[in-house]
Amino acid sequence: xxxxxxxxxxxxxxxxxxxxxxxxxxxxxxxxxxxxxxxxxxxxxxxxxxxxxxxxxxxxxxxxxxxxxxxxxxxxxxxxxxxxxxxxxxxxxxxxxxxxxxxxxxxxxxxxxxxxxxxxxxxxxxxxxxxxxxxxxxxxxxxxxxxxxxxxxxxxxxxxxxxxxxxxxxxxxxxxxxxxxxxxxxxxxxxxxxxxxxxxxxxxxxxxxxxxxxxxxxxxxxxxxxxxxxxxxxxxxxxxxxxxxxxxxxxxxxxxxxxxxxxxxxxxxxxxxxxxxxxxxxxxxxxxxxxxxxxxxxxxxxxxxxxxxxxxxxxxxxxxxxxxxxxxxxxxxxxxxxxxxxxxxxxxxxxxxxxxxxxxxxxxxxxxxxxxxxxxxxxxxxxxxxxxxxxxxxxxxxxxxxxxxxxxxxxxxxxxxxxxxxxxxxxxxxxxxxxxxxxxxxxxxxxxxx
Amino acid sequence: xxxxxxxxxxxxxxxxxxxxxxxxxxxxxxxxxxxxxxxxxxxxxxxxxxxxxxxxxxxxxxxxxxxxxxxxxxxxxxxxxxxxxxxxxxxxxxxxxxxxxxxxxxxxxxxxxxxxxxxxxxxxxxxxxxxxx
Numbered sequence: 297x298x299x300x301x302x303x304x305x306x307x308x309x310x311x312x313x314x315x316x317x318x319x320x321x322x323x324x325x326x327x328x329x330x331x332x333x334x335x336x337x338x339x340x341x342x343x344x345x346x347x348x349x350x351x352x353x354x355x356x357x358x359x360x361x362x363x364x365x366x367x368x369x370x371x372x373x374x375x376x377x378x379x380x381x382x383x384x385x386x387x388x389x390x391x392x393x394x395x396x397x398x399x400x401x402x403x404x405x406x407x408x409x410x411x412x413x414x415x416x417x418x419x420x421x422x423x424x425x426x427x428x429x430x431x432x433x434x435x436x437x438x439x440x441x442x443x444x445x446x447x448x449x450x451x452x453x454x455x456x457x458x459x460x461x462x463x464x465x466x467x468x469x470x471x472x473x474x475x476x477x478x479x480x481x482x483x484x485x486x487x488x489x490x491x492x493x494x495x496x497x498x499x500x501x502x503x504x505x506x507x508x509x510x511x512x513x514x515x516x517x518x519x520x521x522x523x524x525x526x527x528x529x530x531x532x533x534x535x536x537x538x539x540x541x542x543x544x545x546x547x548x549x550x551x552x553x554x555x556x557x558x559x560x561x562x563x564x565x566x567x568x569x570x571x572x573x574x575x576x577x578x579x580x581x582x583x584x585x586x587x588x589x590x591x592x593x594x595x596x597x598x599x600x601x602x603x604x605x606x607x608x609x610x611x612x613x614x615x616x617x618x619x620x621x622x623x624x625x626x627x628x629x630x631x632x633x634x635x636x637x638x639x640x641x642x643x644x645x646x647x648x649x650x651x652x653x654x655x656x657x658x659x660x661x662x663x664x665x666x667x668x669x670x671x672x673x674x675x676x677x678x679x680x681x682x683x684x685x686x687x688x689x690x691x692x693x694x695x696x697x698x699x700x701x702x703x704x705x706x707x708x709x710x711x712x713x714x715x716x717x718x719x720x721x722x723x724x725x726x727x728x729x730x731x732x733x734x735x736x737x738x739x740x741x742x743x744x745x746x
Numbered sequence: 747x748x749x750x751x752x753x754x755x756x757x758x759x760x761x762x763x764x765x766x767x768x769x770x771x772x773x774x775x776x777x778x779x780x781x782x783x784x785x786x787x788x789x790x791x792x793x794x795x796x797x798x799x800x801x802x803x804x805x806x807x808x809x810x811x812x813x814x815x816x817x818x819x820x821x822x823x824x825x826x827x828x829x830x831x832x833x834x835x836x837x838x839x840x841x842x843x844x845x846x847x848x849x850x851x852x853x854x855x856x857x858x859x860x861x862x863x864x865x866x867x868x869x870x871x872x873x874x875x876x877x878x879x
Contacts, residue, residue, distance in 0.1 A: 519764075520764045
């Protein structure tokens with residue numbers, strides 16, 4: 297009985313098609329159509345749901361044969377039936393003619409049933425009433441009107457199934473309105489998150505631009521000083537200037553990192569893709585550490601010359617490589633730091649190998665996290681720099697370029713940090729309306745567009 | 747070496763002095779302006795002599811974009827070569843200066859005075875080659 301295809305069809309309609317406030321009416325129409333075809337004795341269906349004050353049952357739907365139009369009535373003929381007195385048994389059999397048999401002593405006013413008869417059924421002999429529940433609580437009744445007092449067990453099962461479907465429909469309505477409520481809440485939060493982001497963005501922008509100006513002034517004046525008096529400066533005096541310069545360089549890096557970090561966090565990092573030679577970039581980076589390495593008595597080994605064209609964000613790639621070399625030199629007290637480039641077909645691999653103390657298993661997990669900084673078994677160099685952001689930002693850059701970053705290390709044996717970058721960039725490109733190199737550009741040579 | 751005349755618009759004294767000193771030593775006559783209003787005044791006054799304007803964006807009294815608008819609206823200064831030099835680097839800002847008629851844009855953070863001098867000469871020379879002036 298339960299496998300009647302028509303029943304499954306109604307269930308499927310509720311689950312997958314019907315939506316919105318009209319679900320109940322649509323479902324009951326379908327149920328009536330099926331029921332009447334199935335057993336001619338069934339003349340109609342009514343659904344009553346409890347009102348908001350939980351005092352009465354309101355008529356939500358009754359099959360209207362005469363007009364063949366759905367009726368949705370919410371305030372005619374209230375049945376004075378106290379909900380709290382509805383019992384567990386699913387069926388009440390009511391004999392028409394204003395007499396009814398209660399199987400459990402619940403008073404039931406038949407006035408309404410009389411109205412039903414006046415509406416359209418001249419022949420109602422029996423009303424089968426099923427309690428409709430939502431989340432375990434009774435919220436109404438579903439009535440099947442029949443013209444014959446007897447009913448088979450199979451037919452009873454069908455009625456029970458139909459009442460289950462009505463309950464599923466109710467649930468669907470409630471879920472849909474809950475989803476709408478949550479959706480509008482999410483929209484509200486998203487809109488305000490955007491506002492919050494804009495405010496944060498302005499704050500970081502303002503702060504970093506405020507910082508850029510004094511840094512720029514200091515750098516430029518230092519440059520001018522060296523430019524004018526460079527030949528008259530003793531080596532000792534020059535050292536002080538070099539430290540000054542390095543301090544400014546680090547400040548600049550921090551400001552740039554701050555901006556990049558906030559962009560990474562907001563998924564707004566945009567790479568500036570160009571064509572470079574990886575060997576040239578790497579050699580340039582390596583050379584800039586020659587002095588630092590010499591001072592520590594470390595061997596700095598440059599990569600072997602290869603031709604290595606690459607399409608990527610050259611500036612940021614160089615920053616990453618310099619980060620790795622800087623770390624290697626910082627943490628190595630004796631021996632060497634070697635930089636190597638390998639051509640792996642679709643990728644290049646740049647490795648920085650050091651003979652430092654290595655990284656313990658305990659520290660390994662922290663390496664690419666925001667504030668991780670391997671410290672065990674190491675003496676931090678005197679400059680003691682590093683906000684710990686370097687490798688976190690580096691990882692983000694490399695991954696956004698379509699590459700990978702990693703390391704191998706063993707305590708007492710040194711470490712190798714490597715990056716793999718694709719030769720061709722395959723990701724999102726910035727939509728720039730004006731060509732933009734790192735420092736300057738000309739809009740249209742010599743012609744003013746005034 | 748040919749002498750070029752440059753109107754330098756820069757409110758930060760520490761930078762202005764560096765640029766003026768360096769450019770003067772390298773063959774430029776430098777006219778200084780330390781805010782937007784002064785920039786417009788001097789641009790109009792010396793329009794016939796000025797070969798290029800170096801314009802900062804963050805200025806007191808009248809900001810760089812305002813200066814740009816006024817210079818492009820004035821017959822005397824409408825065709826002056828104007829090179830934006832600033833620390834601001836957003837695409838929107840760059841686009842805006844281009845739309846308002848700037849001839850070029852320099853993000854001065856990472857440029858030394860020498861770099862800036864070279865860029866200026868490049869822009870002036872390529873402009874001359876176009877036969878506009």
